[in-house]
């Protein structure tokens with residue numbers, strides 16, 4: 362198979378776009394797609410100070426690398442979750458990436474709060490981990506004057522979020538699907554510049570440019586049947602993921618949620634919370650060693 366642009370040996374055929382691309386032509390194709398999403402949906406601005414959250418996985422590494430190549434003003438935040446060798450490797454990758462991009466890196470250690478993800482002895486470890494990451498990202502961004510937090514969420518992540526929550530019946534979560542939320546009440550703006558990109562597209566990007574990323578999977582990661590279902594649909598209906606997320610964004614913008622959470626300040630840490638004590642401080646009390 363030959364590259365549709367330069368006729369060199371192609372690395373992949375991208376069914377949704379009906380194009381085959383080689384190692385040299387793919388990165389620009391990908392960067393154009395990311396740039397188009399950012400502009401079309403107003404996800405980021407060049408004047409903003411962006412905190413790019415890098416776990417070390419392919420998606421967040423692709424996000425930080427693409428933003429820097431597109432001329433955005435990023436600094437990297439890595440959260441060390443304390444998951445044995447996985448966290449050691451992930452931190453090393455985030456540091457290598459920062460060095461390669463020549464951008465500042467900040468590392469927040471979850472252990473400084475008295476526990477690590479390996480200490481969490483409940484069934485839904487990922488739920489605790491997600492809360493901890495969101496809390497630490499927001500706190501760091503707010504205390505250090507960042508305009509916006511950027512994450513590597515993909516089209517698959519948004520569709521998974523939709524499927525899992527639609528089964529619970531509520532609609533209050535639908536507006537959260539938008540690719541850019543603005544800062545308010547102590548919550549810093551959130552951006553998902555890769556919301557239209559698939560994991561495969563991100564993987565091809567990091568591989569074609571030798572962007573550092575960790576290949577190991579988190580030992581706490583559960584088997585996700587929904588993810589397998591999404592892949593099956595994509596095989597039968599190429600382009601499903603991109604079309605579906607575009608539909609989701611239209612839905613998220615059109616839904617008006619009447620009942621908003623009443624936002625308070627956590628009595629312990631002072632961060633924005635929906636209850637007197639925020640979820641993170643409750644976890645610190647529950648899992649902390651001190």
Ligand code: SF4
Nearest residue numbers: 486487490579581582
């Ligand atoms: Fe955290 Fe779960 Fe992701 Fe592991 S798989 S990093 S525990 S959210």
Ligand code: ZN
Nearest residue numbers: 627630639642
């Ligand atoms: Zn708190």
